[in-house]
Amino acid sequence: MTSTPTATHSIEATTALLQAELPQLEEQQITLQKELAAVSERLETVRAALAALSALSATVVPAPRAAEPVVEPPLAEEVPAEPVTDVAAAAGEPVTGSAVPDDTAELPPAVEDGTATKSGRPRASRKSAAASKPSKAKRPTASASRRRPAKNAPTTPAKSVKSKAKTAGTARRSAASTAPAEAAPESGGLTEQVIAVLTRHADTALRARDVAQALGRDDSAGNINTVRSTLDRLVATSRAHRAGRGLYQSPTG
DNA sequence: GAATCGCCAGCATACGTACA
DNA sequence: TGTACGTATGCTGGCGATTC
Numbered sequence: 492m493t494s495t496p497t498a499t500h501s502i503e504a505t506t507a508l509l510q511a512e513l514p515q516l517e518e519q520q521i522t523l524q525k526e527l528a529a530v531s532e533r534l535e536t537v538r539a540a541l542a543a544l545s546a547l548s549a550t551v552v553p554a555p556r557a558a559e560p561v562v563e564p565p566l567a568e569e570v571p572a573e574p575v576t577d578v579a580a581a582a583g584e585p586v587t588g589s590a591v592p593d594d595t596a597e598l599p600p601a602v603e604d605g606t607a608t609k610s611g612r613p614r615a616s617r618k619s620a621a622a623s624k625p626s627k628a629k630r631p632t633a634s635a636s637r638r639r640p641a642k643n644a645p646t647t648p649a650k651s652v653k654s655k656a657k658t659a660g661t662a663r664r665s666a667a668s669t670a671p672a673e674a675a676p677e678s679g680g681l682t683e684q685v686i687a688v689l690t691r692h693a694d695t696a697l698r699a700r701d702v703a704q705a706l707g708r709d710d711s712a713g714n715i716n717t718v719r720s721t722l723d724r725l726v727a728t729s730r731a732h733r734a735g736r737g738l739y740q741s742p743t744g
Numbered sequence: 745g746a747a748t749c750g751c752c753a754g755c756a757t758a759c760g761t762a763c764a
Numbered sequence: 765t766g767t768a769c770g771t772a773t774g775c776t777g778g779c780g781a782t783t784c
Contacts, residue, residue, distance in 0.1 A: 682773070682774090717774065
């Protein structure tokens with residue numbers, strides 16, 4: 492088993508190569524350790540600041556609806572260990588139809604603009620959004636082939652549906668106002684729920700999928716798209732901000 | 745190349761507002 | 765007071781771009 496000169500040379504060369512690389516790796520390790528330390532420090536700082544802010548807001552803003560029982564269904568995967576009251580309040584618990592939850596601490600931007608309706612709902616956002624779009628140029632392939640088969644209502648021409656929705660809408664409206672608590676978590680308030688999730692994870696950027704899962708929705712494409720649309724709207728109204736591609740974060744985070 | 749994301753378009757529904 | 769209209773919201777789906 493005598494090693495040939497070429498083999499010896501190869502070993503020596505490799506050894507030299509690795510030895511040359513060693514200090515670089517060590518230096519890189521030190522650099523990364525420093526980075527990690529810095530990130531950890533920053534993380535602690537942010538967490539401390541958040542804790543202080545939340546404590547501050549708890550003292551400044553009297554706890555809303557303290558007596559209101561929280562019957563919000565626990566979020567799948569994420570049954571919060573902390574008291575749910577804040578989250579539930581932030582989630583809007585849309586409840587009593589037109590009754591604006593007193594979470595006026597986070598009024599929609601339109602309210603500040605004075606464009607809100609009586610109910611406090613933003614008015615101009617959609618109009619401005621539509622105005623920002625060049626035009627509703629139809630996408631030839633898209634709209635033609637889509638035509639979803641009407642979720643709840645039987646397939647009806649749009650016009651008749653519209654007028655029908657007026658009359659039926661009032662009935663639904665009254666029904667909703669009489670029994671809003673049941674329908675609220677399901678049908679309404681997705682936006683508020685999404686905000687609540689973002690707020691709860693204010694220190695981390697979340698993906699639409701994560702938010703959907705946090706809301707107890709399965710991670711089907713449809714659900715994720717729905718959440719994403721909601722997140723996009725929140726970003727558009729500055730109630731959330733985009734932390735990166737596919738990443739959303741609470742503006743407070 | 746598959747998975748994921750961003751953007752867009754459109755429908756259904758709920759609700760508020762204006763008006764006859 | 766009832767209705768028409770406007771708007772917000774939730775949802776679905778397609779397509780191109782980007783990432784893994």
